[in-house]
Amino acid sequence: MVAAAQETAESAAVRAKARRARDEELLVWPDLVFVEFIAAMVFLLALTALSITIDAPLLDRANPAVTPNPSKAPWYFLNLQELLLHMDPALAGVIVPTVALVALGAIPYYDQSNEGQGEWLSTPNAWRLMWIGTAVGSIGSIILILFDASMHVRIYEGLTHGKWPVALNFIRNARSIQNDLPWPAWTRAIDTNPILRTDLLGLPKMDLSINIPELFVAQIIPISLMMGLPIIFSIVLWKMGEAKTRRDHMIAQFAGFIAVYVVLTLVGTAFRGQGMELLPPWLVKPPVS
Amino acid sequence: MATERPESRSMGDRLYDALFHNYVWRSIFRSGYPNTPRNQMLVVATNVFLHLHPTRIHRTHVKITHTYCLGGLSFFLFLGLTITGVLLMFYYVPSVERAYEDILHLEQDVRFGFLMRNLHRWMAHGMVIMVLMHMMRVFYTGAYKPPREFNWVVGVVLLVLTLLLSFTGYLLPWDQLAFWAITVGTNMVGSAPVLGPPNKFAMIGGFEVGPNALIRFYTLHVIGLPLLAATFMAVHFWRIRRDGGLARPL
Ligand code: HEM
Numbered sequence: 001m002v003a004a005a006q007e008t009a010e011s012a013a014v015r016a017k018a019r020r021a022r023d024e025e026l027l028v029w030p031d032l033v034f035v036e037f038i039a040a041m042v043f044l045l046a047l048t049a050l051s052i053t054i055d056a057p058l059l060d061r062a063n064p065a066v067t068p069n070p071s072k073a074p075w076y077f078l079n080l081q082e083l084l085l086h087m088d089p090a091l092a093g094v095i096v097p098t099v100a101l102v103a104l105g106a107i108p109y110y111d112q113s114n115e116g117q118g119e120w121l122s123t124p125n126a127w128r129l130m131w132i133g134t135a136v137g138s139i140g141s142i143i144l145i146l147f148d149a150s151m152h153v154r155i156y157e158g159l160t161h162g163k164w165p166v167a168l169n170f171i172r173n174a175r176s177i178q179n180d181l182p183w184p185a186w187t188r189a190i191d192t193n194p195i196l197r198t199d200l201l202g203l204p205k206m207d208l209s210i211n212i213p214e215l216f217v218a219q220i221i222p223i224s225l226m227m228g229l230p231i232i233f234s235i236v237l238w239k240m241g242e243a244k245t246r247r248d249h250m251i252a253q254f255a256g257f258i259a260v261y262v263v264l265t266l267v268g269t270a271f272r273g274q275g276m277e278l279l280p281p282w283l284v285k286p287p288v289s
Numbered sequence: 290m291a292t293e294r295p296e297s298r299s300m301g302d303r304l305y306d307a308l309f310h311n312y313v314w315r316s317i318f319r320s321g322y323p324n325t326p327r328n329q330m331l332v333v334a335t336n337v338f339l340h341l342h343p344t345r346i347h348r349t350h351v352k353i354t355h356t357y358c359l360g361g362l363s364f365f366l367f368l369g370l371t372i373t374g375v376l377l378m379f380y381y382v383p384s385v386e387r388a389y390e391d392i393l394h395l396e397q398d399v400r401f402g403f404l405m406r407n408l409h410r411w412m413a414h415g416m417v418i419m420v421l422m423h424m425m426r427v428f429y430t431g432a433y434k435p436p437r438e439f440n441w442v443v444g445v446v447l448l449v450l451t452l453l454l455s456f457t458g459y460l461l462p463w464d465q466l467a468f469w470a471i472t473v474g475t476n477m478v479g480s481a482p483v484l485g486p487p488n489k490f491a492m493i494g495g496f497e498v499g500p501n502a503l504i505r506f507y508t509l510h511v512i513g514l515p516l517l518a519a520t521f522m523a524v525h526f527w528r529i530r531r532d533g534g535l536a537r538p539l
Pocket of ligand 1: 356358359360361362363364367420423424427430432433437440441442443444445447448451522525529534535536
């Protein structure tokens with residue numbers, strides 16, 4: 001008897017709760033369908049207007065004998081092409097995008113809590129962390145790009161009207177670590193051909209000899225920076241008490257990633273002229289053949 | 290199915306009854322005009338296109354600032370690209386001899402040809418942007434959290450497919466822009482040690498971008514990747530419903 005009474009009371013509570021949830025709900029027709037319809041129409045009209053006013057580009061017929069300078073990938077891959085200027089092509093073109101996509105897909109498996117779910121940036125520090133991540137990501141990548149373009153050398157020479165000290169030549173840019181440091185000759189060519197035999201795997205014969213200075217500049221430094229800087233960033237946020245939960249760290253890292261992505265894409269698109277030289281956008285001329 | 294009539298019947302309702310309450314119309318649309326709650330739910334539940342939605346939805350999810358419609362607009366652009374893409378296929382032959390001339394012909398001689406091509410091009414760029422922004426909104430609203438982990442992964446696959454669709458389409462006009470962009474892009478793949486060169490060879494069907502690359506990219510662009518993308522979108526939408534609609538605070 002008592003149990004049954006309890007049960008009806010309980011199910012009444014459950015029913016009441018369900019009813020409250022229903023009160024919060026709207027009908028998809030008309031409320032949602034209307035919004036979707038308007039959004040679709042606005043986009044259709046805007047895109048039609050755009051397509052009437054601006055033509056899709058069409059250059060001369062493809063000619064494998066004439067290489068335009070610069071040759072650029074589609075804009076959404078220019079971030080990778082920008083990376084290509086600073087590190088080993090395999091790293092920039094294959095490994096970084098693969099790791100980035102896997103890391104992106106792994107976010108929900110790392111941050112499994114329910115905090116901050118279903119509402120825009122609703123955890124206590126969320127907006128702050130988003131802005132910190134954006135600032136650190138964009139400023140950091142801009143500094144690294146400027147360093148590799150020897151901007152510090154130009155600024156120094158402009159300010160002092162002198163020459164960059166020869167002793168510091170090895171930090172003119174990343175490449176000069178390879179070229180301007182007195183590496184022993186043997187480090188530049190370690191013959192691995194007797195050991196690493198790709199032809200035994202049924203692949204074409206490849207020369208996988210090791211050049212340590214090259215390895216240093218093209219792989220070790222970029223990998224350390226790309227892995228190390230985000231880790232240091234998270235440690236600093238944690239020590240400062242800014243980021244406490246996994247969600248906090250994810251927000252800062254994701255915002256940083258998006259900022260880096262946007263900066264690299266913009267630089268690759270608008271700031272790279274002939275020979276992929278870093279230029280302000282107004283000096284970037286259309287490619288020449 | 291029974292038709293529920295609203296209490297007071299306006300001029301429009303009477304007109305509607307006169308025009309549409311007939312045998313043929315009712316054979317197509319099972320419910321009456323959606324001007325009562327019952328019919329409004331029926332119209333969503335019985336229409337194959339509308340039933341991608343639930344019949345009811347939490348009021349915060351209708352607010353434009355919750356989703357900015359970004360996922361919906363990605364899907365809308367995918368549909369628009371399919372329609373303009375089919376029209377473009379009427380005029381385009383994927384051979385090195387004809388591709389470029391077909392595009393010129395399309396722009397100069399075909400009525401509204403330029404509009405089709407421009408729409409297709411700008412929608413493709415738009416879709417990449419929309420999908421990226423949709424991903425950001427899902428992230429910042431914490432909508433990847435349990436039980437939606439897997440749908441986030443499906444989303445990442447959709448992002449990759451969107452980029453690949455756009456990339457394969459880029460080659461098809463066979464102009465200098467197309468040729469060199471694809472050359473640069475596939476060289477990046479080819480630069481990977483050991484596995485790079487064979488992969489690049491498989492992608493473009495040779496050592497350099499040429500007729501084989503064109504037909505491969507074309508086939509992937511018009512049928513392979515769209516089918517894959519449509520399949521993953523079906524999973525994506527299904528999972529949204531299965532996971533209890535859009536994410537809500539607990
Ligand atoms: C072709 C690409 C895509 C299409 C057409 C698409 C479509 C949609 C649509 C229509 C929704 C409903 C809510 C909304 O409009 O925001 C949605 C939700 C969702 N999408 Fe996507 N999406 C795509 C790509 C992605 C990507 C790249 C991600 C993440 C990496 C993603 C993750 C999600 C998740 C987790 C939800 C559930 C959101 C919630 O519960 O609030 N989707 N998607």
